[in-house]
Each structure stands twice: as C-alpha cells, then as structure tokens.
Amino acid sequence: MPLRLYNTLSRRVEPFRPADPGRVTFYSCGPTVYDDAHVGNFRSFLAADLLRRFIQSPMCELENDARPASERAAGRRVVHVMNITDVGHMTDDAEGGENGEDRMAVAGRRLEEAKKAGKLPPGASIDPRDPYAIAEFYAQRFLQDARTLGLGVAIDAQADPTLMPRPTKMIPQMLEMIAKLIDKGHAYVAGKSGQRAVYFRVQSFPPYGTLSGNTLDQLRAGAGGRVSDENQSGKEHPADFLLWKEDRSHIMKWPSPYGEGYPGWHIECSVMAANRLAGADGTIDLHSGGEDNIFPHHECEVAQSCSASGSPVFARVWFHARHLFINGQKMSKSKGNFYTIRDLLEKGHQAGAIRLALINTHYRTNADFTEQGVRDAQRMIDRWRKVADAAPADAADASPLPDMPVLRDVAACLSEDLNIAGSLGAINTFVSGIGTPTPADARAMRAIDRVLGVLSLERAATSTTDIGVFIDGLSPDPGVIAKLHERAAAKKAKDFARSDAIRGELSAMGLAIKDIAGGKVEVSRIK
C-alpha cells in the first residue's frame, strides 16, 4: 500500500510521488533561536521526523517507486534539511518585519536579567549584548533537546552541518536571489537612501494565495487598519512583502547594494531550500512547518522560489502540523502554559515517553498535551521494550523484514496519511498477543521503532548502590540511602509501621519507592 499524504496545496490526501523515489528531498522550517523551544514547537518538528523516518523505512512503499525489490528492502534515502533561524526578526512582524524590536535584543535583555539574578544556566557565560552569541546559545540548547527526542535531522547534522543551515551564513546567497528577483521584475527597491526597502511584487506572481486559499483582494481588505501608512507608502500593493530592509541601527546587519541592513523573514527559507536541496528544476519533494506558517511565510516562499527559478512548482507536497494545546488550553507565552523539554525531563519524564506523547495524536488535529499523556506513553513503551529486548540488536536487524502481520498493519496505517493511532493499536494488539517474545518479534518491534523512534532514545541515567536503584536521573543521596537501610531493617524486624512511615517520608521528599528483585529498592521521582 503506497504512502498517501494530505497536501495543503491540493487540500486532498493524495499519493506521495517524489521526483526520485530513491532519494526524497525534504525541507522543514525550523526554530528561531531566541528562546528555548517548547513542546508545541517539537510537536511539529516531530511530526516531520515521523514522516521522514517512515519514508526512510523499508516498510514504506511509494506509488512511483520502480526500484528493484533488493534496493527497496534497504530503505530509502531522505535528504532532510531544517534551518535554524539565527537572524532575530521583529517582535512586531505585523507590518512585514519593519517595526518592533528585534527578538535577539529581547532575548539579550532576558538573559541579562537572568545573569543579574544569578539564574543563568550553569556553564553559560555569554555576552547578552552579542546577538550572535545569544543565537548560538539557544541553537546549541535546541540541538541538544532535538537529539534527546531523536530528531533525525539533528542527529545527522552532527556529521553534516549543512543539513541545518543558519541564515546568517547565507546572506550572500540571499542577496543573489534578491538581485535575481529584481532583474526579473519580481521585486523593487522603495524608499530613499538610509531607509530603503526591497519588496516582492506580489502582482507579478499570479498564483500568489494558492497555498493558503487567500486572494489578493481579500488580503487587501484584510490589510485595512492593520498596516500603517508609513510602511505602506513605498509599496505598490499592500501585500508586497519585505526582502531586504536598510537599517543601520539594527543589531544584526550586513552590507548590501540596498544599504546596510537585514534580510526579510521569508527569503531565508527559499534560499536555504534552493541551496541545499532543490534539483535543477528548482523543486523539492516535501516542505513542512507549523500550520501558522502557511500564511504568510510559505505563501511568500512559493512566490519567491518559483519566481526565481521560473518553475511553476516549488514543493510538491506541503505538510503542516496543527498546533498543540496544553491541558485543554491554547498555548500562549503570556499564560505561560507551556513546557520545554528540559522542564519535562526535570520532572522525571523520559525522552521516549515525551516523544511518543507528542507524536501519538494525528498531526492534523489539535492535540492536547498533558503529563498524564506522557505517563500513558511511558506505559506503552515499557511494554514494547520487553519485546524489543527479547533478542539482542544485531546484524539481523539489517536483513529484510520478516513478513509479519503487525508490520503490514503498521505500514498500512502509516501509509494512510500517517495514521499513528491505528498503528499504535496494531502494535499493542501484537504485543499483548505475545507470550514469550521470539527473536523475530524483537526484530519486528525494533523495525517499527526505527520509525517511531522511542525505544532507542536514551533513558534517564540510572545509578545503583548496594540497596538502591536510582532512576529518572536521580543521584544516590546518602540521606535517602540511610532511610532505605533503616526501612530494610524495620521490614526484617516486621516493624511495618516504621517501614511505611519511611515510605511516607520519602514520598514527602518527592520520591517514590518500589521493592524490586535482589532486595533492592527502586527510587524514582513522583510524577
């Protein structure tokens, strides 16, 4: 059953037909690194990661894949690129990125306050006034979180950094594309020297609006009251958008033929996709992002990329994940109702469970994220792990997949626009039907996990003493160990009142205990 995907561009679920079925090109809009990424950001990155892993898997069939079976059995190459936006851009992008304050400047102030309050994370010694340092600081934290959650592109980028490009390193290529757009009449310079701006001429690109379902008329109407006259005055059409802004006072600026300044928000992605991925015809197979990117960001990318390349197509398939809710509420920074990955790890949740909780709702529905959801996910993982661990991971994992119903079922579900819940049902039915797992069961489980990517993630550190097994990254505290010994003695003397009291004391400290084999006690965080 070949893979079908919902394509925002056609608004339909349709067979996925890459230009080269043996090598799929995939661009994902990544984070802007002015703060730590939260679970909502990661939901969309992980949705893209699930898709990428499935396409890579030998379980995934493509309608136009004519490669010989032997080649298909080895899986498929996906060249996946995700940008890390290290240009700040404006807090007030409502007017096309010309007003407000640069996000990096805001982040710098926040860091400076944290520094004064002595709250800067350990090991961080950055200059809050240096926007490049701020961006790099958060970029590194993002990469760390991304790898913790098994984001394939972040793992691959360790060997090939070009897979995660930074706009600040691609300014010349952006200027090149801007010059090309001006040459072809798709862009123009407005304003007088000192405050020049280069705008994309939307009327030069008739399909503008196709992706988002907007029309220029509606946009013109929608612009009413929201766009100041000052910024509009230089534009030929209210929907024209910024490619370059001359601004010598900006905290990140580069020389250009249009004056010293900074690039527009949308040009970065067009350039990075063209540069690292696009074929000679200027097309890529897949492009992903959050639903909020559809308009204006991706609409503008299409306009720029197609106008520059001359191709009617930029990305064949547009893949957009919907937003995540937190405990039933829309996430917002002002409410503060969001978690970072670090928050969750700190609370004792494991990376695999966080990942599963974030991918286990279909990417096109507004999922609700709760800690209970993470706990649910953990229980599934624990059960799966028993199957996967039944045989050692070995070379046999690379041999062709066994023909097992569970693999067919999982593949069939994922092939239908990534029906993850259906796959989980198939996996759980499979797992609960197993008495003693065989090596073939284990291999199947691991093959599935190469797509889901949860079992392979590192578990929080475990440290063991003569009496305690400390999980969830807890370190063996002498006071706790003493209590465990005391409890063991009390139990031996059948002084259960005392042993229960000690459990109560530990519980008050936020620790849960559990008697396990060998007279040891497992100590975990109460979640």
Place this chain on the structure above:
RNA sequence: GGCCGCGUGCCAGAGUGGUCUAAUGGGGCGGAUUGCAAAUCCGUUUACCGUCGGUUCGAAUCCGACCGCGGCCUCCA
C-alpha cells in the same frame, strides 16, 4: 467576512458503505501476587457513533440542513 477542520465510551483516540452490539491506550472495578504499597499479570466495565432529514437492500462511514467547538487570515511550530 474569506479559507480550513472537528463533534465516537469516564478520558485520549481508531474506524470513511456490510465481518461495528465499534480497535487500542489510560482510568475505574474484580482477581493473582505483595506484610502493605508500587509494579506486573489475568479478567471486566462503559458508546447504537452532535441533532434532524435524505441516499441505499444496508451508514459512525455518503449527501443536505441545523446545533456546538476549534484553527488560520501578515508575532507564534
């Protein structure tokens, strides 16, 4: 106003014309085990699928209307 999506048990969430008195996970309940817990294992509980109408031999699944909820429409993944 424009565009898009959703409404299934206590919760999450599959199922897209017949095998659906509807998968799976969680919760609850009962049991095994345990000094007690926790964990684990076994069993079990609960939905005529928003409302009304239509198409059909047959609909949760298709069509229409209505009610309710949500998303995007130049900050945000």
